[in-house]
Amino acid sequence: xxxxxxxxxxxxxxxxxxxxxxxxxxxxxxxxxxxxxxxxxxxxxxxxxxxxxxxxxxxxxxxxxxxxxxxxxxxxxxxxxxxxxxxxxxxxxxxxxxxxxxxxxxxxxxxxxxxxxxxxxxxxxxxxxxxxxxxxxxxxxxxxxxxxxxxxxxxxxxxxxxxxxxxxxxxxxxxxxxxxxxxxxxxxxxxxxxxxxxxxxxxxxxxxxxxxxxxxxxxxxxxxxxxxxxxxxxxxxxxxxxxxxxxxxxxxxxxxxxxxxxxxxxxxxxxxxxxxxxxxxxxxxxxxxxxxxxxxxxxxxxxxxxxxxxxxxxxxxxxxxxxxxxxxxxxxxxxxxxxxxxxxxxxxxxxxxxxxxxxxxxxxxxxxxxxxxxxxxxxxxxxxxxxxxxxxxxxxxxxxxxxxxxxxxxxxxxxxxxxxxxxxxxxxxxxxxxxxxxxxxxxxxxxxxxxxxxxxxxxxxxxxxxxxxxxxxxxxxxxxxxxxxxxxxxxxxxxxxxxxxxxxxxxxxxxxxxxxxxxxxxxxxxxxxxxxxxxxxxxxxxxxxxxxxxxxxxxxxxxxxxxxxxxxxxxxx
Ligand code: HEM
Numbered sequence: 310x311x312x313x314x315x316x317x318x319x320x321x322x323x324x325x326x327x328x329x330x331x332x333x334x335x336x337x338x339x340x341x342x343x344x345x346x347x348x349x350x351x352x353x354x355x356x357x358x359x360x361x362x363x364x365x366x367x368x369x370x371x372x373x374x375x376x377x378x379x380x381x382x383x384x385x386x387x388x389x390x391x392x393x394x395x396x397x398x399x400x401x402x403x404x405x406x407x408x409x410x411x412x413x414x415x416x417x418x419x420x421x422x423x424x425x426x427x428x429x430x431x432x433x434x435x436x437x438x439x440x441x442x443x444x445x446x447x448x449x450x451x452x453x454x455x456x457x458x459x460x461x462x463x464x465x466x467x468x469x470x471x472x473x474x475x476x477x478x479x480x481x482x483x484x485x486x487x488x489x490x491x492x493x494x495x496x497x498x499x500x501x502x503x504x505x506x507x508x509x510x511x512x513x514x515x516x517x518x519x520x521x522x523x524x525x526x527x528x529x530x531x532x533x534x535x536x537x538x539x540x541x542x543x544x545x546x547x548x549x550x551x552x553x554x555x556x557x558x559x560x561x562x563x564x565x566x567x568x569x570x571x572x573x574x575x576x577x578x579x580x581x582x583x584x585x586x587x588x589x590x591x592x593x594x595x596x597x598x599x600x601x602x603x604x605x606x607x608x609x610x611x612x613x614x615x616x617x618x619x620x621x622x623x624x625x626x627x628x629x630x631x632x633x634x635x636x637x638x639x640x641x642x643x644x645x646x647x648x649x650x651x652x653x654x655x656x657x658x659x660x661x662x663x664x665x666x667x668x669x670x671x672x673x674x675x676x677x678x679x680x681x682x683x684x685x686x687x688x689x690x691x692x693x694x695x696x697x698x699x700x701x702x703x704x705x706x707x708x709x710x711x712x713x714x715x716x717x718x719x720x721x722x723x724x725x726x727x728x729x730x731x732x733x734x735x736x737x738x739x740x741x742x743x744x745x746x747x748x749x750x751x752x753x754x755x756x757x758x759x760x761x762x763x764x765x766x767x768x769x770x771x772x773x774x775x776x777x778x779x780x781x782x783x784x785x786x787x788x789x790x791x792x793x794x795x796x797x798x799x800x801x802x803x804x805x806x807x808x809x810x811x812x813x814x815x816x817x818x819x820x821x822x823x824x825x826x827x828x829x830x831x832x833x834x835x836x837x838x839x840x841x842x843x844x845x846x847x848x849x850x851x852x853x854x855x856x857x858x859x860x861x862x863x864x865x866x867x868x869x870x871x872x873x874x875x876x877x878x879x880x881x882x
Contacts, residue, residue: 352376352428359430359757363423366754368432370423371414378425386410391854394844399691401734402781403845404771408739411765421754424763431742431761432754435768437775437798439752443743443762445800445808450749453810454742454761460849463560467662467669468813479666480813482643482658486540486636487816493715494633495539499821500712502535503828510861511832520862522838526853529682529825530675536821537674541667543635545608552604556671559597562590605664612641636670637663670814678818680737680850681728682825683857687843688731689826690835690859692783699723700830700864709864713827721823724830726785728822729792732804733776734783737850739767741806766803767851775801829861836860 356373363369371379390409395402405412411433414422424431434440443451452472461470468479485491506528514521534553542549616638644658689696702723707713743762748755756762773780775796776787793799805812812818829835837859844854 356425356428356430359760360423362757363430363432363754368421368423368754369418371425373425373428376427378427378429380426383410383424386413391844391846394842394854398843400781400843401783402771403735404768404781407767407845407847407851408765411763411768415768421752426761429759429761431763432756433763433765434751435765435772436752437769437800437803440764440769440803441800441807442751443764444741444803444806444810447749448808448810450746451743451762452746454744463849464672465665465668465670467666469669469673475662478643479658479662480809482639483636483666483813485634486639487813489816491634492540492816492820495536495817496715496718496820496824497712498539499532499536500714500824500828503532503825504712506531507828507832511863514861514863520860522840522858523861524856524858525686526679526683526857529679529686532682532821532825533675533678536678536817537671539633539635540674540817541636541670542608543633543638545612545635545637548604548608548611549637552601552608552667553671555597555601555604556668557675559594559601560672562594562597601668602664605667606660609637609641609660609663612637613644616641636666640666674814674817676850677737677814678821680735680852681731681818681822683853684735684737684845684851685728685731685822685826686829686835686859687837687841687853687857688734688783689727689830690837690841693836695723695727695783695785696830696835699727699826700834703827703830707827707831709831713824713831715820717827718820718823721827723785724823724826726788728819728826729788729795729802730783730785733770733795733802734781735845735851736766736770736804738804738806739847739851740765766806769801769803772801832864833861834864836862 352375356378360373371382373379374381386409390406390412395406410424414424415433415435420433420435422433424433434443453470456464456470464470468476468483471479510521510523534557538550538553539546541553640658640663644660644663689699702721703713706720707717741764743764745756745758745760745762747758750756751762769775771780775798777797779787787795792802795802800807805815805818840858842855845851846854
């Protein structure tokens with residue numbers, strides 16, 4: 310009996326185990342099927358449903374292909390567009406080269422079309438009326454696009470990528486640094502740093518017996534770096550400079566990685582795991598990252614101590630001894646518990662956030678302004694008539710030797726028009742992206758939540774319907790009546806974006822650009838270099854693909870632009 314009971318128990322135990330195993334196997338199968346169904350839906354059915362949804366409303370585009378969307382076609386179109394330089398070489402009809410895929414598909418599908426970044430739908434919106442809805446009047450329905458980690462590493466986790474309350478707090482805290490009165494205090498520093506460069510170019514030109522070829526895309530980085538370092542660190546400029554030099558090295562690594570992998574979508578995916586491998590380069594980057602962090606933490610510590618020691622000191626109140634309110638000082642003040650006793654936790658800005666903001670400002674402030682200055686100088690060299698008009702204005706307003714100052718800047722109207730025309734034809738930020746936070750209707754088209762919207766700033770700036778038949782010509786005169794009246798729509802010109810997320814550094818960029826060009830025009834005649842190849846291309850920002858060599862000839866020199874040219878590159882730090 311006992312044996313029988315034992316056998317029965319054993320058999321029922323086995324039955325139980327099998328049963329459990331079977332249930333587990335069925336469960337695993339169901340789970341796998343569920344996951345497979347979700348993946349299939351995300352990568353196949355959903356994109357096709359969305360394609361049909363938009364097609365029913367008359368919005369079409371290149372067909373979705375499994376996993377890659379239309380990235381492969383996009384890359385091929387971009388590669389074809391950038392294979393040859395601009396033709397003719399003085400043409401400013403750069404859109405087909407810079408945004409080759411947009412130009413090609415727009416001709417086929419019209420201004421609003423659908424492309425696929427992998428399985429993510431991206432709708433193009435280039436009508437200023439609709440763009441102003443997205444960026445300005447209905448901005449709360451759209452979020453800034455979440456950049457890929459490789460890009461985020463470059464741009465830092467600061468204002469550019471923050472959202473909602475945290476973004477609002479940072480924006481409020483940092484805005485006073487960019488008030489015109491505050492920025493004016495930086496003007497003498499910026500002007501002096503350009504004069505120092507100008508002296509070096511003059512010495513090189515004179516050593517070469519006439520003129521010097523300057524790659525402005527390289528040299529102007531020093532000007533932009535000086536300005537953004539002062540804006541960020543104010544009175545702690547020297548220590549901040551050391552940190553930002555390391556940041557520049559780190560950025561060089563990151564942009565090299567970006568350059569290698571910028572095949573939208575899928576190559577970036579591959580890049581994301583490569584950055585975790587302990588290669589020699591990665592180890593150097595990690596060590597730089599640690600050094601930057603250590604440097605900034607020490608700096609923040611010093612500044613916080615100074616502020617705490619003297620609550621009424623000029624530093625705590627204004628950020629630096631000449632009254633300049635720098636970004637770091639503003640952030641330290643915001644995290645000063647004594648200042649906002651009631652809501653201190655909510656308002657405090659942790660050190661980690663300050664670090665990320667410093668990185669963001671270095672990235673956002675340096676390359677953008679360098680690009681604007683580069684294109685403006687290239688255009689002045691290409692258009693000697695406008696160059697001479699601008700020089701005459703600078704000489705009339707600032708004199709031949711006087712250091713251009715904040716008082717001079719509003720009077721440099723021609724220079725302002727030239728800068729606007731540069732930003733129109735060659736906007737450093739060629740496009741921006743938003744994501745619909747919820748289902749929305751735009752221009753009569755129903756757009757499901759999570760659809761991305763691509764706003765091709767450069768295409769709006771080159772649109773003949775908005776700017777007239779000379780849309781692709783360099784004609785600064787069109788800005789004579791102000792930017793809002795230059796085109797058929799007052800919001801057709803948006804180099805700094807629009808709405809609540811509009812560029813916070815716009816005033817600083819324009820101050821730097823005007824001061825720099827005023828100093829350059831006072832001292833040099835600019836000519837197109839025979840080695841310059843006109844080939845604008847996009848790599849996050851709008852770059853000259855083969856550099857931007859420009860011939861600088863000191864104004865006092867009687868020598869003509871000749872082959873007695875010294876070629877120079879800026880010193881590497
Ligand atoms: C010619 C120079 C510049 C151009 C063309 C430019 C362009 C832009 C554009 C188009 C945006 C808006 C992006 C969007 O809406 O998605 C933007 C945002 C931003 N820019 Fe600039 N920028 C320039 C200079 C600067 C400078 C000098 C700084 C820093 C000192 C700066 C810092 C920022 C920041 C932090 C944001 C994000 C603002 C936010 O989301 O609240 N930019 N910029």
